[in-house]
Amino acid sequence: MAELLFWPALLAYGEAAVAYxxxxxxxxxxxxxxxxxxxxxxxVQTALLAVQAARADGFPWSTWAGSLNLFVWLVxxxxxxxxxxxxxxxxxxxxxxxxxxxxxxxxxxxGTTAHGTGRYSNLFLxxxxxxxxxxxxxxTVAAGLSALYLWQERRLKRRETSILRVRAPGLxxxxxxxxxxxxxxxxxxxxxxxxxxxxLRDRGGGFDALMAxxxxxxxxxxxxxxxRLAAGVRGRRAAYLALAGFLLVAVVRxxxxxxxxx
Amino acid sequence: xxxxxxxxxxHGAPLELRERAALGSDQAADLARRLAGESGEAVCLSTCNxxxxxxxxxxxxxxxxxxxxxxxxxxxxxxxxxYRLRDEAAALHLFRVAAGLDSMVPGxxxxxxxxxxxxxxxxxxxxxxxxxxxxLHAGRKARVQTSIGESxxxxxxxxxxxxxxxxxxxxxxxxxxxxxxxxxDLTARNLLSRGAEIAWIANRSADRAADxxxxxxxxxxxxxxxxxxxxxxxxxxxxxxxxxxxxxxxxVERTLPARKGRPLxxxxxxxxxxxxxSIHELDGCYLxxxxxxxxxxxxxxxxxxxxxxxAEAIVGEEAHRFREWQASLDVVPAIASLRARAEEIRAxxxxxxxxxxxxxxxxxxxxxxxLNKLLHLPTIRMKEAAAAADGVIYADAVRHLFGLEDER
Numbered sequence: 001m002a003e004l005l006f007w008p009a010l011l012a013y014g015e016a017a018v019a020y021x022x023x024x025x026x027x028x029x030x031x032x033x034x035x036x037x038x039x040x041x042x043x044v045q046t047a048l049l050a051v052q053a054a055r056a057d058g059f060p061w062s063t064w065a066g067s068l069n070l071f072v073w074l075v076x077x078x079x080x081x082x083x084x085x086x087x088x089x090x091x092x093x094x095x096x097x098x099x100x101x102x103x104x105x106x107x108x109x110x111g112t113t114a115h116g117t118g119r120y121s122n123l124f125l126x127x128x129x130x131x132x133x134x135x136x137x138x139x140t141v142a143a144g145l146s147a148l149y150l151w152q153e154r155r156l157k158r159r160e161t162s163i164l165r166v167r168a169p170g171l172x173x174x175x176x177x178x179x180x181x182x183x184x185x186x187x188x189x190x191x192x193x194x195x196x197x198x199x200l201r202d203r204g205g206g207f208d209a210l211m212a213x214x215x216x217x218x219x220x221x222x223x224x225x226x227x228r229l230a231a232g233v234r235g236r237r238a239a240y241l242a243l244a245g246f247l248l249v250a251v252v253r254x255x256x257x258x259x260x261x262x
Numbered sequence: 263x264x265x266x267x268x269x270x271x272x273h274g275a276p277l278e279l280r281e282r283a284a285l286g287s288d289q290a291a292d293l294a295r296r297l298a299g300e301s302g303e304a305v306c307l308s309t310c311n312x313x314x315x316x317x318x319x320x321x322x323x324x325x326x327x328x329x330x331x332x333x334x335x336x337x338x339x340x341x342x343x344x345y346r347l348r349d350e351a352a353a354l355h356l357f358r359v360a361a362g363l364d365s366m367v368p369g370x371x372x373x374x375x376x377x378x379x380x381x382x383x384x385x386x387x388x389x390x391x392x393x394x395x396x397x398l399h400a401g402r403k404a405r406v407q408t409s410i411g412e413s414x415x416x417x418x419x420x421x422x423x424x425x426x427x428x429x430x431x432x433x434x435x436x437x438x439x440x441x442x443x444x445x446x447d448l449t450a451r452n453l454l455s456r457g458a459e460i461a462w463i464a465n466r467s468a469d470r471a472a473d474x475x476x477x478x479x480x481x482x483x484x485x486x487x488x489x490x491x492x493x494x495x496x497x498x499x500x501x502x503x504x505x506x507x508x509x510x511x512x513x514v515e516r517t518l519p520a521r522k523g524r525p526l527x528x529x530x531x532x533x534x535x536x537x538x539x540s541i542h543e544l545d546g547c548y549l550x551x552x553x554x555x556x557x558x559x560x561x562x563x564x565x566x567x568x569x570x571x572x573a574e575a576i577v578g579e580e581a582h583r584f585r586e587w588q589a590s591l592d593v594v595p596a597i598a599s600l601r602a603r604a605e606e607i608r609a610x611x612x613x614x615x616x617x618x619x620x621x622x623x624x625x626x627x628x629x630x631x632x633l634n635k636l637l638h639l640p641t642i643r644m645k646e647a648a649a650a651a652d653g654v655i656y657a658d659a660v661r662h663l664f665g666l667e668d669e670r
Contacts, residue, residue: 028409087430156427157542159554161561164413164423170430171525232522235546 005048006103006112012041013076013100020092024166031089038083038096042076045103048112049073065109067129071253072103074137079144082177087169094144124199131192132214136249138185139221142178143246146239149174153236175234178242179225186221193218210255217248263389263591264322267352268329268344269307269314272366275343282337283313291383297328298385304329305384305394307359309376311366316356318389322348349588353393354581360401361577362411368566369410369573374401392587400580404573413562417555418448421529422456424558425497428527428548433457438495440464440488440508442474445531445552446501450478453497461495464488466502489513493520501531508536514544521546529555589648596657597641599666604633 016037022030049070052060061070079095082088106112152168168174193214200207224241227233233241270283285293290306293315297304302325303318315332319325326346333340347355355364360377362369381394405411414420422432429435435458439450442465450460464483465471471482483491485508492498492514502508514526528549530537535551542549550558608629617625640660647656660666 152427156424156548159550159557161557163427164420164558164562165565167427170426171428173430234523235525237545238523 005044009041009044010103012037017096017100034092035084045073065106065111068106069111071133072099074134075140078137078141090168091144091148094147128192128195131188135185135189138181139246139249142181142242145174145178146242149239182221189218214252220245263318265349265352266317266322266325267347270340270343271312284308294384303387303390305380305390307380350585353584356397357400357577357581360397361404361573367415368570371411396584400577404576408569408572410566410569410573413565418452420555420558421449422452425527428525435496436461437497438462440500441502442470443501446499449499462491493517498528500536502536511538511540514541592654593644593648593657596660
């Protein structure tokens with residue numbers, strides 16, 4: 001059953017990723033096809049996660065690949081907030097290829113099957129993994145928005161004559177949406193880290209390098225918001241900072257198998 | 263019925279001639295009624311780029327003479343610039359006009375409304391009614407299925423579209439207008455129509471600034487106070503006739519800390535330029551001069567021309583469909599006569615036969631079915647022949663073979 005749901009989800013995300021490329025070349029029908037691909041893919045993946053939750057013994061996404069599956073669902077869900085609106089379609093060009101690749105990776109790692117048994121199933125872990133993954137999904141979308149900002153800014157600075165043929169959202173709007181996404185994602189990461197630390201104290205585990213990088217990630221996004229509020233840092237510098245934060249997110253995500261799931 | 267078009271347009275006639283042939287909506291409606299007479303149909307399409315008369319009449323030559331005389335009565339010198347088209351060519355021309363393919367700026371949107379207004383004011387019957395309805399459909403379809411009309415086609419609309427690329431939504435964005443040039447005025451209006459607010463108007467002449475401020479609702483300023491208001495502005499539109507620069511890089515740089523990272527879009531429409539070009543290098547500042555805007559417009563127009571090929575295909579299809587419909591008109595009377603004659607014979611033979619009620623019902627049903635099957639193929643073949651332009655020959659042959667000449 002899970003296999004039956006995985007392939008349509010991957011195909012829909014893949015179709016959306018290709019259609020977004022088409023949208024960038026000839027805006028119109030390709031954009032609509034992409035939007036429907038995202039919607040259908042996300043609904044099918046929701047069904048896949050529901051099947052996994054129903055059949056698993058314990059928390060079904062406690063493996064690295066399983067958590068990647070959940071992470072993709074959260075990223076696409078966060079993207080769906082505004083990605084289906086026509087002005088933000090180009091954001092799909094940064095988010096959907098990543099989602100398709102990560103979902104395929106989750107499948108290769110066995111994270112999309114319905115018969116896995118969770119090694120951990122206490123509430124603390126569910127909260128910790130859920131909150132951290134939700135925050136990371138938000139940071140991923142923020143990185144997509146920042147990448148789109150830098151691309152659009154470069155086109156304006158270069159005075160590219162094709163700028164009105166392939167339209168992107170306005171710079172100010174992209175900047176604002178990036179900040180809003182981080183405002184939502186950072187408290188989730190804060191709570192996720194707090195839950196993790198509480199569990200660590202409870203179990204008496206050690207502090208590892210990955211936890212340190214996660215704290216640095218938290219600090220980078222905290223700095224992003226502080227600089228924005230206190231010093232009015234916006235635009236290109238803010239976009240670079242959001243992308244730097246995302247690099248740390250990627251490091252944490254891909255280093256997970258070596259520490260937490262080892 | 264033949265369709266006739268006689269007209270004059272920007273392709274062959276200069277503005278001095280076109281303006282003498284231009285008609286107001288009432289005059290165009292009167293002329294259409296006059297040309298239609300008692301049995302014909304006529305529509306007069308008059309815009310700043312064209313005056314065209316569409317007529318549908320039994321005798322094409324006569325209709326063409328009437329239309330030509332009507333245009334020459336407006337301006338005798340139009341003669342050499344007039345074009346005359348008939349039937350399919352006239353239909354294709356109207357479809358291209360409605361799609362904006364015959365306009366100065368390909369895909370311009372105004373023409374579709376003008377075609378609709380001309381149609382509504384015209385003296386139409388079955389032919390021109392169908393022609394104009396299909397032309398409006400073709401015009402809409404070309405705009406929906408291609409992006410021929412989407413990109414800005416003027417410097418002022420390109421400037422406003424670029425401002426949207428910087429800010430997204432322009433609602434509530436504050437504009438500082440410097441100078442009172444015509445293009446600057448158009449650009450400010452364009453920004454205003456997209457929701458921006460003209461907050462300040464600076465000009466060397468205080469009276470002119472006050473006049474513009476009263477018109478647009480902003481605050482009038484002397485040129486010297488531009489820098490002081492720069493920190494609060496989102497868009498600056500400059501179009502003075504000053505020989506030197508109005509704003510230097512250092513002046514903008516000084517306002518940046520107060521802007522707190524908010525982008526500033528500067529539009530320099532003046533020649534010589536009002537704004538220091540190096541302002542564009544500042545973080546968060548985007549400066550476009552008249553050449554930059556014209557390059558953007560040239561690109562969008564090139565895009566429109568590329569889309570025009572797709573729109574031509576759509577319009578061609580619609581013209582083909584119209585031709586098929588028009589051609590079918592040649593054979594429809596012959597088909598109707600043939601069916602009527604067959605039905606008449608069937609009814610007469612049934613009346614003559616001595617049958618009971620139940621037998622009559624059965625015979626009615628069987629003979630009707632035989633008749634329909636027998637006439638089905640000739641009907642289809644005649645319609646096909648009509649589409650291939652042989653319709654009249656087939657119709658004449660059917661009339662001759664079945665003795666339908668009197669029913670013509």
